[in-house]
Amino acid sequence: MKTRSAYLRSPWQCELREVDLPDDVPDGYALIRVEACGICGTDLSNAESQLEDWQPFGHEIAGVIEKLGTHAGGLKIGDKVVLESASYCGKCELCRSGRVDLCNKAPHFWNAGPSLGFSDYLLAPVCGIVPYEGMTPETACLAEPAGVAYDMVKTAEIEHGNRVCVIGPGPIGLMAIPIALRSGADQVVCIGRPGNRARLEAAAKLGAETLAADRPWTEYEELRGRFDRVLLTAPVQTIPEAIPLLAYGGILSYIGIGTGSGMIRFDANDFHYRKLQLRASFASPALYYPIVLKMLKSGAIPADTIISHRLPLNEIGRAMKLCQEDKGETVKVVVTP
Template sequence: MNGIELELTASGVESRKNVGKELASVQIRSAYMKSPWECMLRKIDLPDQIPDKHVLIRVEACGICGTDLSNAEENMDDWQPFGHEIAGVVEKLGSHCEGLQVGDTVVLESAGFCGTCDLCRNGRVDLCNKAPHFWNAGPSMGFSDYMFAPACGVVRYDGLTPDAASLAEPAGVAYDMVKTADIQHGDRVCIIGPGPIGLMAIPIALRSGADKVVCVGRTRNHARLEAAAKLGAQVVASDRSIVEHAELHRQFDRVLVTAPVQMIPEAISLLAYGGIMSYIGIGSGSGMIQFDANDFHYRKLQLRASFASPALYYPIVLKMLKNGTIPADLIISHRMPLADIEKAMTLCKEDKGKTVKVVITP
């Protein structure tokens, strides 16, 4: 076989070793995606040589994100690996990976700050994305058996199952959205969109001092609306435009939009005088919107974009997941094996009524 031996490891991954040579590779499974809505599981060779300041992660869980669905629809012209809500175990260490050990259970930051640029030194680490990240660290990402990740983006955890720990990334997004909205004690809060991030924002908003939280969603999303109610929100299930809900107009000090950006003009009608809106929605097609700037001005409203990159607040949200402030079992509706990644993506696309968060476990 041209000097190559095949060994089957305990985990079922093929190890391909060059006889008499130091270099080796490991054949693993990795999911690749291409627009529109093409997904496949490939066998690829993962180099055995770990890049400097990187670690080899054995993936234990990875969640499907709404961004994955948006990319599957229209944003990936070529086949690419995907999956960024990752929990795993440190399998091997490269050089200069102080503070980490083989066997550590970890989650991965999807982006990080460098700590040395002017923005960082001025205390604005939230505006820096210059640290190495796993998006281009190797030929595989979260929907795989193994992947490389820079050591600077590895965060250790304990006391959680891997699937619960994989919620750290979207929980950090929810925390950033709540923080961006600057919720004060006694505020009336409305969350538009009962997806995983909107749902996790409910207990975070309540713990931040919100007097009440109302969650608005489509009637077909009954599993998500049920979860919203269990998390402490008052639920408004409706297929009508928000503009038609006069009883909600100007009733909220803070509005959090976790829906496509096209929802923003309607959501402005919900803001009370001096209200603040934060949003993380990504619109398909054009992201252009229009609203009455005079009304916006005279009512002293604010619109703030929450973009959780760099990915901050992992220690905080891991603690919330561990103590039950964010109950993982209410957020995770489906656990599916990596072999079913195509089915999982189809489920997320076609049956939002029954799905909340789908987590893939190799």
């Protein structure tokens, strides 16, 4: 069968192609009809400079099962589902020791066929398929980035009464706000740039105090040493600037990745004597889908506050350009067939 599929190459080249999928679904796989897929910051990074060759893209996926191979794992044709971007195998030594968070050995959709999330159809292994109900596909496709936000908050070990700073009001930082508040944070402050008007407004709606920082954070004396936890979604090079915001014994959890080498420098003596901790959050395998799906369904994570734009698949190029050129007014773009 044929399907439309979006392909990406840097710098900022995007095109729709017609590609072939097998008529017979392989054992342990499902054919998914895509209903919604969100544009991720990773897609934008790849468009900027990471992809020398054309590749299909899109991994924040909600859809419907159209066909099933054998060994379907209890799934049914017609089930509404979201797809884990990576899964654990459940069989290796790490999994059997209870560290499923360290295993990525299960099959995944990244190399299952010539199409990914920005398409009409794709193939996905049943081990990474999670059914959902009671919400729109546009809301459900936020499960993948919401799981990333949940992992970052969990990594920070937020406790009741903590003062929390979220740096970077992108979709993941924004979704971390209600998760942090429900984890016991007494106060959440969200820092963004002055041009991030729509994103900072969304942060305020989600319960955070906001700051449009027009100078380095360390120049705001009232922020130095104020926060028990810092959640950083900005590039890794900003970590040294974020460390002084931590209170004694504070924890900085980050998900940002660096451009170039990703090398940073900071005062290790100050870090040591103030008993600080720096923790990397990397939500792969993609855990916590059942938890964040409940939060999306209940409105604890309000999708309408996160999603700012909805565009059809035939406008995928325009959708990517919107993210590139209008970051001040664009929060989250979701693409639908």
